[in-house]
Amino acid sequence: MRYTLGCSLSYNILADTTFIFNLEVAKLQSVEILRETLTLSPDLKREIYIHPDTQNRYLGVNVPTGPFSLEYEAEVDLTVHRGDPAQIGETPVAKLPIDILPYLLPSRFVSSDRLTPFAQAEFSALPQGHQRVNAICNWIHEHLAYQPGSSDEQTTAHETLLKRAGVCRDFAHLGTAFCRALGIPARFVSCYAHGLVPSDFHAVFEAYLDGRWWLFDATRQADPDGLVRIGVGRDAAEIAFSTPFGNMQPVNQQIRIQRSDGQGSPMPRTVDAISTEVPAPHAGAA
Amino acid sequence: MRYTLGCSLSYNILADTTFIFNLEVAKLQSVEILRETLTLSPDLKREIYIHPDTQNRYLGVNVPTGPFSLEYEAEVDLTVHRGDPAQIGETPVAKLPIDILPYLLPSRFVSSDRLTPFAQAEFSALPQGHQRVNAICNWIHEHLAYQPGSSDEQTTAHETLLKRAGVCRDFAHLGTAFCRALGIPARFVSCYAHGLVPSDFHAVFEAYLDGRWWLFDATRQADPDGLVRIGVGRDAAEIAFSTPFGNMQPVNQQIRIQRSDGQGSPMPRTVDAISTEVPAPHAGAA
Amino acid sequence: MRYTLGCSLSYNILADTTFIFNLEVAKLQSVEILRETLTLSPDLKREIYIHPDTQNRYLGVNVPTGPFSLEYEAEVDLTVHRGDPAQIGETPVAKLPIDILPYLLPSRFVSSDRLTPFAQAEFSALPQGHQRVNAICNWIHEHLAYQPGSSDEQTTAHETLLKRAGVCRDFAHLGTAFCRALGIPARFVSCYAHGLVPSDFHAVFEAYLDGRWWLFDATRQADPDGLVRIGVGRDAAEIAFSTPFGNMQPVNQQIRIQRSDGQGSPMPRTVDAISTEVPAPHAGAA
Amino acid sequence: MRYTLGCSLSYNILADTTFIFNLEVAKLQSVEILRETLTLSPDLKREIYIHPDTQNRYLGVNVPTGPFSLEYEAEVDLTVHRGDPAQIGETPVAKLPIDILPYLLPSRFVSSDRLTPFAQAEFSALPQGHQRVNAICNWIHEHLAYQPGSSDEQTTAHETLLKRAGVCRDFAHLGTAFCRALGIPARFVSCYAHGLVPSDFHAVFEAYLDGRWWLFDATRQADPDGLVRIGVGRDAAEIAFSTPFGNMQPVNQQIRIQRSDGQGSPMPRTVDAISTEVPAPHAGAA
Missing domain, CATH: 2.60.40.2250 (Immunoglobulin-like)
Incomplete structure (x- = not known):
């Protein structure tokens, strides 16, 4: 596209x-x-x-x-890679490439260590793989209000769980935290997002399953195959679209994305699993 | 040595x-x-x-x-590089190599964003440079008790400040956090530490000043020029000496370091600034 | 009895x-x-x-x-007062005696203000009254592990929710917090508890419904009509069985309760609503 | 007056x-x-x-x-009772009337249990009595910024210490917390405050010393002998000037206090210790 x-x-x-x-x-x-x-x-x-x-x-x-x-x-x-969610399993920690392992660790806004009991209690009995991460997204979507103004730039995943509200950044942090707490490597993704209204920078997350990173959007507000990646990182601290050191005031900000291949009509929201990263040979893998 | x-x-x-x-x-x-x-x-x-x-x-x-x-x-x-503390200034953010900048961001155990008001109030008026980071170490050394058992593996820098107690890991996290809160890049260092009693893995931190990383040990428990680096990272989450995924019990653990160059007598604790990393050409630096 | x-x-x-x-x-x-x-x-x-x-x-x-x-x-x-749970409704705040209102406020270990979004999302749609508080107890009983050692004397209700584990004190704090967050006055109760194994001081809570205080025990570990009250308070801070100021070591502690009316066989665990406090005329009530 | x-x-x-x-x-x-x-x-x-x-x-x-x-x-x-600060000592816990003891306990916004190490480290070596509580006020006044907007209605004393900023409510909570952490009973006071600019409801605190409650105002923004008490409580949760249950919008709020005894000129800010509560015979005192 x-x-x-x-x-x-x-x-x-x-x-x-x-x-x-x-x-x-x-x-x-x-x-x-x-x-x-x-x-x-x-x-x-x-x-x-x-x-x-x-x-x-x-x-x-x-x-x-x-x-x-x-x-x-x-x-x-x-070009998005599509998969059948039912066929995408989890990779046992013992089989994970060693350079993927840091994405199991807690980070500033992804307090997975503090959310482990909650995640284990809610999600440990579910069928593993893509469908488990999808169930996490459904849980977040059902239990949290998407509410601009409900969080700030210091809001951490366990606080979002208590507040039961947040914006895309918070939804992505919580999804990432639940995954890591279950032993599924996960990372934060910033992107341009087709279908998002109003248009803005968007945040989603990726989980590492069956040898590649798969995209998840717990907000359900954009087209899953319309996410054009800007950055990936442990959490929002690493990939803010703008990190200023000094003294300034933002005056205006406008973000846009449109299809340019003559396909005016909206894409159907796919039920496929979606990935945009081609797996690379990993250091240390034998 | x-x-x-x-x-x-x-x-x-x-x-x-x-x-x-x-x-x-x-x-x-x-x-x-x-x-x-x-x-x-x-x-x-x-x-x-x-x-x-x-x-x-x-x-x-x-x-x-x-x-x-x-x-x-x-x-x-x-081989340690020594410098005169009084001659080592801070690097303005505008002059920092772009790959150093992540070490200004908060991380899981280095909640520098929450400590900014405290750090600004205590340390912003001090003379800048190596001596300011040294003053931070002195403050930590004077205000915190070194107390095994006072913290756990989820303890974060701002909690350490409230508890006024910790172990080497906590001292290093707090020093790192104060530095980042003041705009000084800082990172967590694990090492073998000559002079530490009882012998154990040790944690110190490095601050980036005048173009290179300088070592600081707020615990004052080891020889500054006897720190042999194992790892560096944003905080302890990244460089635990052992990260197990599974089910096991530690049985025994013994760490050792000795001088082997015939110098049996203890080294004098230096007053020089100490660095063990040779500055590399940085991406993007012009 | x-x-x-x-x-x-x-x-x-x-x-x-x-x-x-x-x-x-x-x-x-x-x-x-x-x-x-x-x-x-x-x-x-x-x-x-x-x-x-x-x-x-x-x-x-x-x-x-x-x-x-x-x-x-x-x-x-x-003498316990029994009621039909289905007939015991909630009292609108406007009808509450003014001396009951403090039991709607947050206190040290009952962080009801931080749990309001969670409580509203989980319990606001349920049928009101005794059965709603009972549903809260069921939720706690199903979602939390009763786990000695999982908490300490500073553990607060919202932390218990994240840890998904606690002891009787934590179960009672969380039940109290959920009630207050829903506008139901609630308070912490310490007691001798028949049926509790091993025997110990016990903590339960009371909710104010239809003009009197009703007992609830989210741990489900004691006989509902075998709770002999010691103290009531906003939370555990107010009614610790022993608050020492000084320097001492506990050596031994033994708590006991037995039926002494010749009824050797265990009481059936009642399905009635239970209350042990006779409603008093309230100041300001007209 | x-x-x-x-x-x-x-x-x-x-x-x-x-x-x-x-x-x-x-x-x-x-x-x-x-x-x-x-x-x-x-x-x-x-x-x-x-x-x-x-x-x-x-x-x-x-x-x-x-x-x-x-x-x-x-x-x-x-009528204010004045005392010589140097003559007002602390009352050992063993001599405190038993109904004063609850003011040693932590409460929702006075997290004295979490601030104990900090308070002990900063203030335990100071001369005891009124001058120690005064030193606490000086510390708060010097280390915190009085900054409307820096806190909200859930802000707790240990958070205020990290933020190094707050309003009168936060200053009073922190002073109360430090006192309790040192074994000095303390409570939160709301009042009309002469000299406060702009005029508003004010919050200060009282510490129990030598048998009576003495007033302290860490903000130093009002006349110490111009504080007309509205309420006292464990913290702000108990004595909000307005606690609404329902749905409403505040439209306007105006608070005022003036001298009416023909003394137009401002009172000098006294250096005396100030108390407005006459000691009562205490239950249990012998």
Whole structure:
């Protein structure tokens, strides 16, 4: 599927500010970037860093006082891998590639260690595999209210469970935490999301099952095969779309994604399992 | 300085267990490994993974029911870089290499975001640089009791601050958190530590100042130039010396380090700033 | 029903210690105390305080260094009021006596304010009244493990919910918290409990429904009509059986209760609603 | 000193709402109420409850949909008891009246049990008595920012310590918590406060020293001898000026206090220790 997507961000810089942006489409085998432009105004020097493990693209800019804006535009071809949920099992920890194991550990907003008793009690008896993670998503969808303003940037998964409310970030953190608490590697994913209304940066998560990462969206608010990845990480701390160090005010923010392959009608929401990452040979696997 | 060091670990495995160990000396430019042996009993298949960023050496083993033991022995030559604390300043965020920036973010046990007001109030007015991080260590040393049993494996930096007590892990988490809260990149370090009584795995931290990582030990219990690094990470979650998935009981654990260069007398505890990592050219730095 | 009950406590006092005990049977209309003795050894001066609202009996003793023991023995006739659960509704807040209202507020271990979203989501749609509180008890009984050692003296209701485990104190705190979060006044009750194995001080809770306090025991471990009240309070902080200020070691503790009316066979566990407090005319009620 | 004081509150009631107000001046020996009026509009039935221990005056009103307002006006003569801070010592726990002991226990917002290590470390070595509690107030005043908006109605003392910011409620909770953690009975006080700018309900705390309750205000924002008590309690949960059960919106709120004895000039802020409660004979004291 072909998408045009992008974002426009503007800021009022009150004192010299260093920004780390992570908003460009990740360069994956499953994503062909047909064209791409990123414009800064003023046109400042850019520092580029591509994380060797995740392929996340970080952009560093030092911005002086005054107005500052960023404009990103891309057209991409997204190939999704589909699977039959019933056929996708869990990988025993003993068989996990060693570089996947960090995604079993708790992180700042994914307090899986504190949620282990809850996760074990609710989900340990369910059939394993893709359908268990799907059951986790159903549980979250049924038990939590999607409620802008109910959380803040320090909200952690176990707090979300008590508040029974959150936004996409919180839904993804809780899903990730439940998975890790059950011994299923899971990670946080930021993306452009087709079908999301109103359009915004979106957060979902991936679980590692049967040798590859599969996408899950507990909010059920976007097209599962319309998620174009920006970044992956242990949690939101690692892949904020904008991390400013300094003093500034956001002025405006606009995110967009549209199909550009002449398919005007909405895609049916698939019941397939969806993956966009091609499995790589893992270090240490024998 | 030349050290012989190692550890002996034994377990009673109650059900198939996957271990990830991180207890071998990190292969750094500053550490020449003269000889090294790692013996498993029974002699099981090993999976090796060296993290590309940190050089941490992870060892994965799947262990069946029964007794299991690990024996590690190494002799190393450690070269420490010394500096004059008064000359080592802080690096403005705008000048930090982009791959250093993740060490400014909060992580599971380093809740720097929750400690920011406290850190700003206590330490923001102090002279910057190595001496500020040293002042943080002094504060921790004076205000916290070193108290085995006062914390557990879920204890987070802000809880340690309230408890005013902890062990080396907690002291290192709190030091790391205060640094990050002040905009100083910091990370958790596990090591063999000469001078530590009783001998055990030790935890200290590193702060990134003036272009390189400098070692700090808020416990003041080991020789600053006798710390032989095992791993570095955002916090203890990433570099536990042993992470078991399964069901087992630890039976015995013994850690040792001695000088082997004929220098029987204790080293004087240096007042120099100490670093053991040679700065590398950073991605994106221009 | 007639019971003989009591306890034997002994301590090793390391430095002058003030004890506040709350372990004598409360003097209620429903409890006739046939005989009662409380012996201190050594025989120290006693300070007595009966709380005017709750009738809790507090006993203060200043104890010097050395061995110290307390022996309490009583025989009581307990009259329980029984009701048909289906006929016992909730009292709208507007109709609550004003002196009952404090039992709607959060307290140290009953963090009802933090549990409101959870309670509303799980229980707000259920039929109101005694059966709703009973449903809360069922939920707790089904979702939590009764697990000595899983909590400590600082454990709060919302933590118990995450841990999915606790002891009688935690079960009672969580039941109390869910009730308050739903607008049902609730309070913590300590008691001698017939049927509890092994015998110990027990904790249950009361909810205020249709004009009187009804007993609930989410642990389901004792006879509902065999609970002889010691104290009531907002939570465990107010009615610990022993609150020592000083330095001492508990040496031994033995709690007992038996039927003494010749009814050797166990009572059937009733399905009636049970209450042991006779409603009093309330201040301000018109 | 003579004061006229009062408040005007108005609400928009969206659905039947029960209010419990606690905003009338407490009837103490030290406060002569010269005149007093409380007007409700519409003029609804009032339920009155005076707490037997604290003399707090609670007013219950059931209010139907529509506009609702309350107007309170009083003129009082306040007699303050003054003492020499250096002469006011602490009362050993063994000598405390038994009805004072509950003010040593933790409560919902006064997490003194979690703050004990911190309090012991900071304050245990200081000279005891009024000057130690004064040192606690100085510490709070120096280390916390008075910052409206920095806390909410669930903020607990240990969180305030980490945030290093709060409003009068938080300052009073933290002072209360530090006292209890040191074995000094302490309680939360709501009041009309002369000198406070802008005028508002104020929160301070009392510590029990040498046989009576002494007032402390860690915010240092009002005249110490201009505090006219409304309520006392374990913490803010017990004595909110307005506790609504239902659905309503606050529309307006105005609080006022002025000297009415012809003393236009501001009182000098006293250095005396201040108390407004006359010690009563205590139950159980011998």
